[in-house]
Amino acid sequence: MHEREILNHVHKIRCWSIGKASEGEAEVNPIIAASWDRCLRHYRINPGEPDPVRVLMGAELREYSGPIERFLRIAQKAVQYLHRQVAALGYCTMLCDANGITVDWLGDERLSRQWKAAGLCLGSVWNESREGTCGIGTALVEQVPLTVYNGEHFRAKHADLTCSCAPVIGPGHKTMGGIAVSSFVSPAFKDSQHLALQLVIQAARMVECAFFLSQCEDRWILRLSVERELAEVSSECFLAMDGAGRIVAADRVAHCRLAGEIGGGSLLGRPIGETLDVDFRKLLEMFSRSSMVLPVRLQKSGLRMFASLRFPRAAAVSSAGSIVASASRGRRVPMAGTPLSLDYLTGEDPKLRACVERIKRVMNKPISILLQGETGTGKEVFARAIHHASRRSDKPFVAVNCAAIPESLIESELFGYKEGAFTGARSKGMRGKILQSDGGTLFLDEIGDMPASLQTRLLRVLAEREVTPLGGETPIPVDLHVICATHHNVADLVGLGAFREDLFYRLNGVSFELPPLRQRSDLASLIRDVLAIEAGTGGAPALVEDEAMRIMEAHPWPGNIRQLCNVLRYALAMCDKRVITCGDLPADITGSRHSGEVAQMRCLEKDRRCLPEAPPEDDTAFLADEAIAGLNAMEQAERQVIMQSLQKHKWQITRAVREIGISRATMYRKMDKYAIVPPNKH
Numbered sequence: 001m002h003e004r005e006i007l008n009h010v011h012k013i014r015c016w017s018i019g020k021a022s023e024g025e026a027e028v029n030p031i032i033a034a035s036w037d038r039c040l041r042h043y044r045i046n047p048g049e050p051d052p053v054r055v056l057m058g059a060e061l062r063e064y065s066g067p068i069e070r071f072l073r074i075a076q077k078a079v080q081y082l083h084r085q086v087a088a089l090g091y092c093t094m095l096c097d098a099n100g101i102t103v104d105w106l107g108d109e110r111l112s113r114q115w116k117a118a119g120l121c122l123g124s125v126w127n128e129s130r131e132g133t134c135g136i137g138t139a140l141v142e143q144v145p146l147t148v149y150n151g152e153h154f155r156a157k158h159a160d161l162t163c164s165c166a167p168v169i170g171p172g173h174k175t176m177g178g179i180a181v182s183s184f185v186s187p188a189f190k191d192s193q194h195l196a197l198q199l200v201i202q203a204a205r206m207v208e209c210a211f212f213l214s215q216c217e218d219r220w221i222l223r224l225s226v227e228r229e230l231a232e233v234s235s236e237c238f239l240a241m242d243g244a245g246r247i248v249a250a251d252r253v254a255h256c257r258l259a260g261e262i263g264g265g266s267l268l269g270r271p272i273g274e275t276l277d278v279d280f281r282k283l284l285e286m287f288s289r290s291s292m293v294l295p296v297r298l299q300k301s302g303l304r305m306f307a308s309l310r311f312p313r314a315a316a317v318s319s320a321g322s323i324v325a326s327a328s329r330g331r332r333v334p335m336a337g338t339p340l341s342l343d344y345l346t347g348e349d350p351k352l353r354a355c356v357e358r359i360k361r362v363m364n365k366p367i368s369i370l371l372q373g374e375t376g377t378g379k380e381v382f383a384r385a386i387h388h389a390s391r392r393s394d395k396p397f398v399a400v401n402c403a404a405i406p407e408s409l410i411e412s413e414l415f416g417y418k419e420g421a422f423t424g425a426r427s428k429g430m431r432g433k434i435l436q437s438d439g440g441t442l443f444l445d446e447i448g449d450m451p452a453s454l455q456t457r458l459l460r461v462l463a464e465r466e467v468t469p470l471g472g473e474t475p476i477p478v479d480l481h482v483i484c485a486t487h488h489n490v491a492d493l494v495g496l497g498a499f500r501e502d503l504f505y506r507l508n509g510v511s512f513e514l515p516p517l518r519q520r521s522d523l524a525s526l527i528r529d530v531l532a533i534e535a536g537t538g539g540a541p542a543l544v545e546d547e548a549m550r551i552m553e554a555h556p557w558p559g560n561i562r563q564l565c566n567v568l569r570y571a572l573a574m575c576d577k578r579v580i581t582c583g584d585l586p587a588d589i590t591g592s593r594h595s596g597e598v599a600q601m602r603c604l605e606k607d608r609r610c611l612p613e614a615p616p617e618d619d620t621a622f623l624a625d626e627a628i629a630g631l632n633a634m635e636q637a638e639r640q641v642i643m644q645s646l647q648k649h650k651w652q653i654t655r656a657v658r659e660i661g662i663s664r665a666t667m668y669r670k671m672d673k674y675a676i677v678p679p680n681k682h
């Protein structure tokens with residue numbers, strides 16, 4: 001800027017300060033005027049002073065950006081998005097903290113000398129008390145979005161710049177920072193900055209909403225919008241509520257719009273029923289039936305708005321209506337049908353956590369893993385999760401249930417065979433499960449049931465890392481990682497001579513005991529997770545009354561997680577308005593607590609038998625009436641699940657067991673127990 005222009009700018013401000021507009025000057029915008037006034041009276045800035053803008057670097061800058069890391073992470077995304085829209089127009093995009101310090105900057109690097117000379121760079125301090133009236137500093141003081149254009153800047157040295165900035169206001173009306181676009185070349189009229197300002201306002205609002213949602217993720221969040229059609233994609237107000245339905249946070253817009261509904265004052269601490277025409281319990285009921293946008297009315301003005309409710313990560317509701325906040329917050333619940341990840345399976349039980357930590361250390365090493373645990377403790381899902389978390393995840397995971405395959409077939413299943421190896425063999429031969437898992441993971445379930453003759457062959461494969469198919473002569477090299485599982489105590493089997501000791505040591509590179517459900521301390525959070533998985537994307541997870549939760553926590557769970565899943569599915573079918581009460585639980589859960597069941601289940605486990613698969617035929621099945629008559633509610637529910645699945649899959653056991661999530665051996669045992677006979681067998 002030339003000497004003459006500087007003198008003109010200083011003269012203009014001097015004239016304004018004594019109430020005289022200098023010749024040819026338009027009236028000064030009231031917000032700019034208020035800022036000039038502050039600059040003259042409070043900050044005592046000389047408008048002609050040429051000092052450069054202060055720029056913080058290195059550790060000094062990190063001192064400011066460190067404490068606002070979470071805000072930064074969210075806001076940087078919005079700044080990048082905004083910059084893509086304005087970069088071609090010669091703007092730089094800036095993110096500043098509440099002190100006006102530029103904590104992120106994006107601009108054309110080829111012009112870095114000019115940006116720096118203008119003070120538009122990372123670390124620059126755009127504080128009104130130092131730089132006088134400017135986009136960032138004044139927007140932060142006034143807490144409104146604005147453009148400061150050319151000569152509206154207080155200091156003459158900034159009179160070539162244009163800057164549009166919108167402050168970002170966080171929950172609790174706290175200024176988090178500001179987002180700005182600036183340029184050192186400005187078109188002839190201030191109106192040219194109108195769209196730039198709108199884009200900045202939009203970006204700042206996006207950050208406010210995202211930050212509110214992230215800060216209040218363990219709260220009930222009510223989003224309100226005036227337009228039904230837009231309610232799902234953009235909300236005007238955000239309110240966060242605690243488990244009793246009291247407002248614990250409100251965003252900037254909610255404070256402005258809704259304070260009148262409670263006759264002024266703060267919204268915080270007020271029950272939601274004072275603002276809306278429905279109380280918290282009614283809200284929960286409405287949204288437990290539907291995850292859609294629903295109409296509500298503001299209590300005082302009667303204005304109709306459209307609401308949507310976001311649940312905390314997980315929650316339980318007590319019969320009195322108080323909501324117990326989630327214990328499992330922060331955990332991502334997978335969708336039904338997707339593999340459960342190792343991190344998810346870690347749960348919140350300290351023993352299980354320690355177990356998973358150890359698994360993570362060995363899963364990428366050439367060490368076999370042995371998973372032990374009662375039926376239904378999740379051995380197979382753990383094996384899958386280990387595979388997916390390991391370096392082998394892009395290679396196959398092949399599961400073999402040694403108890404479910406008839407002894408006569410297990411050898412060919414595992415090792416494969418050459419063409420014409422035996423009568424009935426497929427003409428092209430078959431790659432066995434071991435070769436199918438080459439490069440990936442071989443999961444040998446129920447390893448304790450592997451026939452003795454095959455134990456020797458398996459040992460050789462593991463020792464030599466090559467396999468010779470039946471009827472073949474040349475061994476084929478194989479790269480495999482073996483995970484085994486069993487509900488037996490394999491060391492006992494070794495002692496009894498039923499399992500080869502050398503194979504046991506090779507398979508048992510490292511072993512993990514998955515705790516039964518009755519020993520886990522995170523049952524409540526597991527229940528909430530299972531309900532969230534069951535809800536899928538189709539709506540909010542069902543809630544559990546305190547008393548129902550207590551009963552489930554006290555149950556011995558002989559069938560472990562599988563049994564728990566079935567009980568919850570039963571309760572979901574029985575419950576009203578997606579709130580599970582004691583009355584929705586099967587009778588043997590509410591009236592049980594007899595530990596004899598545990599022993600009974602274990603005996604049944606030992607009875608596992610393998611039956612040949614039934615071919616599809618007729619779509620009906622025979623079930624003896626007397627067999628149904630003696631079943632309790634839980635058993636009836638279980639029978640129904642099995643029957644429905646078998647009928648759906650035309651009696652293809654493999655498909656039914658995959659759907660229900662039980663092993664084939666368990667399926668045959670259950671069919672036996674419930675006298676379910678395939679149509680071609682009566």
Ligand SMILES: Nc1ncnc2c1ncn2[C@@H]1O[C@H](COP(=O)(O)OP(=O)(O)OP(=O)(O)O)[C@@H](O)[C@H]1O
Nearest residue numbers: 345374375376377378379380381382561562661663
């Ligand atoms: N952490 C979990 N969260 C939700 N569901 C789970 C969890 N762990 C296991 N399950 C479910 O429990 C059921 C039993 O799991 P899995 O088959 O892995 O147990 P298992 O110990 O291998 O049983 P079995 O010894 O009878 O073969 C499956 O339906 C599985 O999806």
